[in-house]
Amino acid sequence: MSDPPAPRNVPTQKGSEQEVRLSPRDRTQAAQRRAVRWLAPGIGVKRWWTLFLLCTLVGAVGFLHFTWTGPWHFTATKWILWLNYFTNPAWLPLHVTGLVVMGLALVGALYSIAMINRALLRGTGSSPASAVDVIFEKRNLARGVKVVAVGGGTGLSNLLSGLKKHTGNITAIVTVADDGGSSGRLRQALDMVAPGDLTDCYAALSDSPVLARLLLHRFERGEGIQGHTFGNLMLATLSEEQGGLETAMQDIHEVLRVQGAVFPATTHPPTLVAHLNDGRTVRGESQFASQVGEARIQQVTLDPPNLPALPQVLTAIADAEVIVLGPGSLYTSIIPALLVPEIARAVRNSAAPLIYVASVMTEPGETTGYTLPDHVNAIVGHLGRLPDCILMNDMPVSAPILRRYHDEGAELVNLRGADRELRSRVLFAPLLQPDTAWHNPDALANALVELTAKQR
Numbered sequence: 001m002s003d004p005p006a007p008r009n010v011p012t013q014k015g016s017e018q019e020v021r022l023s024p025r026d027r028t029q030a031a032q033r034r035a036v037r038w039l040a041p042g043i044g045v046k047r048w049w050t051l052f053l054l055c056t057l058v059g060a061v062g063f064l065h066f067t068w069t070g071p072w073h074f075t076a077t078k079w080i081l082w083l084n085y086f087t088n089p090a091w092l093p094l095h096v097t098g099l100v101v102m103g104l105a106l107v108g109a110l111y112s113i114a115m116i117n118r119a120l121l122r123g124t125g126s127s128p129a130s131a132v133d134v135i136f137e138k139r140n141l142a143r144g145v146k147v148v149a150v151g152g153g154t155g156l157s158n159l160l161s162g163l164k165k166h167t168g169n170i171t172a173i174v175t176v177a178d179d180g181g182s183s184g185r186l187r188q189a190l191d192m193v194a195p196g197d198l199t200d201c202y203a204a205l206s207d208s209p210v211l212a213r214l215l216l217h218r219f220e221r222g223e224g225i226q227g228h229t230f231g232n233l234m235l236a237t238l239s240e241e242q243g244g245l246e247t248a249m250q251d252i253h254e255v256l257r258v259q260g261a262v263f264p265a266t267t268h269p270p271t272l273v274a275h276l277n278d279g280r281t282v283r284g285e286s287q288f289a290s291q292v293g294e295a296r297i298q299q300v301t302l303d304p305p306n307l308p309a310l311p312q313v314l315t316a317i318a319d320a321e322v323i324v325l326g327p328g329s330l331y332t333s334i335i336p337a338l339l340v341p342e343i344a345r346a347v348r349n350s351a352a353p354l355i356y357v358a359s360v361m362t363e364p365g366e367t368t369g370y371t372l373p374d375h376v377n378a379i380v381g382h383l384g385r386l387p388d389c390i391l392m393n394d395m396p397v398s399a400p401i402l403r404r405y406h407d408e409g410a411e412l413v414n415l416r417g418a419d420r421e422l423r424s425r426v427l428f429a430p431l432l433q434p435d436t437a438w439h440n441p442d443a444l445a446n447a448l449v450e451l452t453a454k455q456r
Contacts, residue, residue, distance in 0.1 A: 044119040048112040055108035058101065141168035141259070145452050148173065148320040148352075150337050152197035155328035155439065159357070160204040160260075162445030170260030171316035172201045173343065175336040177272040177302065180286030182218075182228045186236050193245060193269050197333075198262060199231030207257040215256070246310060261316070265337040266307040272336055275299045285332045289365035297366065300331050300382070302339045309342040317346040322452045325387065326357040327439050330367050330375055338383050348385045353455040355448065356387035360397070360437045364409035371416045372426070387425065389455070391447060394428035397437050405437065427451060 144167020149159055152175035163170055176193035178184065183196035203215040215231030225233065235245065235252070242248035246267040253261060274282040276295040282288060283303070317323065326334050338344050347354065356379060362370050372390070380386050397412065405411065415423065429447040433440045 044122075045116050048115040048119065052109055052112035052116070055105040055112065059105035059109065138168070141166075144169050145449070146316075146319055146321040147171070147324060147448075147452075148316050148322070149324045150334065150343075150347075151175065151326050151328040152178075152333040152337065153328045154200065155326055155333065155357075156197070157200035157204040158439055158441045159324065159327065159444055159448075160201055162441030162443075163448070164205055164259050165442070166445055166449050168259050170205065171313070171320070172205070172260070172262045173265055173313055173316075173337050174198050174201055174262060175333055176264040176266065177270050177285050177332075177336045179271065179284045182232050184286065186228070186232055187269055190236055190240060191269060192236060192239050193264050193267060195232045195235040195239075196229070198235060198264060199229055201262045202252070202256050202258060203231060205258045205260050205262060207259050211256055249310075249312070261312065263310050263313045263316075265313070265340050265343060266309055268304075268307050270302040270304065270307055270336075270339075272332065273301050273303050274331065275301065285336075288332060289363075292365045296368075297331055297378075300335055300339065302336065305339075305341075307340050309340050309346075314342060314346050317343070317350055317352075320350060320352040322448075322455065323347060323350060323352050323354050324357060324448060325354065325379065327359060327444070329363055330359065330370070330378055332366065335378065335382050338379075344383055347383060353388045353452070354385060355389045355391060355451065357439070357444065357448075358390055358392045359413050360393050360432065360439070361405050361410045362413060368409060369411075370413065371418070372413055373415075373417045373419075373422060375413065376422060389451060390422075390426045391431070391444075391451065392426055392428050393431040393439070395430035395432045397432065398435055401435065401437055 141164075146169040147163060147167060148171045149156060149163070150173045151159075156172060156174065160170060160172055174197045176195075176198065178194035178196055179187060181196065183194035186192060187194050199215055203212040206212040206215070215229065215234070217230045219225045219228055219230075235248075238248040238252055239245045242251065244267055245252075245264060249263065252258075271283055272285045274288055274292065274297045276282065276292060277298050278295045280291075280295065282291040288297075325338075328334050338347065356376065358372055358375060359367070362368055367375070372392070376387065376390065392413075402412070415426070418426075427447075429443070431439050431443050431447060
């Protein structure tokens with residue numbers, strides 16, 4: 001059996017827009033269909049278009065009355081003479097009548113334009129009362145700074161939820177090396193990258209509060225789906241249906257109405273490997289906390305090591321005005337995304353300022369006993385570039401919170417052992433949510449926006 005003929009209209013992708021190549025005949029037919037649809041019953045704009053055209057005609061003839069001196073001047077002003085027949089020339093001269101009618105025509109034209117806009121907004125599901133606010137917000141966000149945020153986990157999603165109020169030019173590069181929980185089960189069953197951190201970031205940047213809530217819904221019952229989030233299952237479905245997340249990216253961003261873009265660091269499932277100072281190696285991110293013990297992580301690597309990055313990720317880094325690392329776990333959120341060789345090379349070569357959001361607390365089994373210099377040295381050792389600025393919290397953490405973390409083996413990250421050069425790169429700001437040791441999304445986003453403005 002022969003292959004079916006190729007479609008005449010071939011869709012192509014360019015950035016986030018979808019273009020369709022049409023023949024001249026197809027374009028003409030499409031324009032005719034759109035014109036006919038404007039005349040269909042129930043659209044709600046025909047009456048206002050009619051009023052607009054009528055008012056425009058009346059205003060144009062009135063304008064000719066005052067400016068046209070040719071032989072047809074009487075014809076152009078006949079309507080004014082007719083109106084003046086019903087008035088008293090003593091108190092409403094001919095030229096005043098013309099001005100009044102022109103003014104009314106202008107008011108009618110403006111009113112019809114307003115009603116056309118109202119009908120179009122309602123027809124597309126928008127509220128006329130809030131249209132100006134939405135347009136103003138979208139325009140401001142479109143002019144916002146181009147931010148590339150690298151990391152994963154709760155820290156990155158919190159940062160994104162704050163940043164999206166300041167700019168629409170956000171690209172999140174998310175680690176996909178998780179092998180535990182729902183992500184680990186889907187990864188093992190479908191041989192796909194871990195979707196968990198991607199789901200959190202998509203929810204943070206979604207323009208729809210309902211979609212954001214649904215993405216994070218975790219099923220508490222049901223054989224086979226218990227423990228999975230709806231977002232993880234949706235990403236797994238799109239990945240399976242499209243033959244991989246790489247080809248499903250466009251659909252995901254459109255379906256979830258993402259403000260900005262979220263991309264995995266790589267579309268191939270990697271295994272994170274920790275190399276310890278006692279000679280041992282620990283395979284699998286989920287094993288770090290329990291297997292590292294009293295040892296220290298000297299280096300982390302990906303297996304396989306030379307995984308490719310998406311072209312969109314490399315383009316975003318090249319165009320970035322600021323690159324943000326974190327907040328998040330040092331060895332399981334931030335550094336894994338930088339282990340993709342093309343990403344590390346692009347960040348090293350970028351002229352954009354590199355900002356590291358320092359962790360508030362150390363993490364037992366991963367960064368036990370780490371100071372800020374230890375965190376920065378680990379980033380430099382894996383990336384090959386020193387952050388231009390380090391954003392650190394200076395808001396006090398309450399004693400009960402500190403005791404709880406201390407009982408778990410964690411402590412505040414401090415500047416002990418930092419040299420003068422490192423201290424000169426540290427900027428302090430109050431970044432915490434009240435009575436917690438978690439970053440406040442709005443406070444963190446405000447600090448980053450202010451810092452970026454100074455850097456620019």
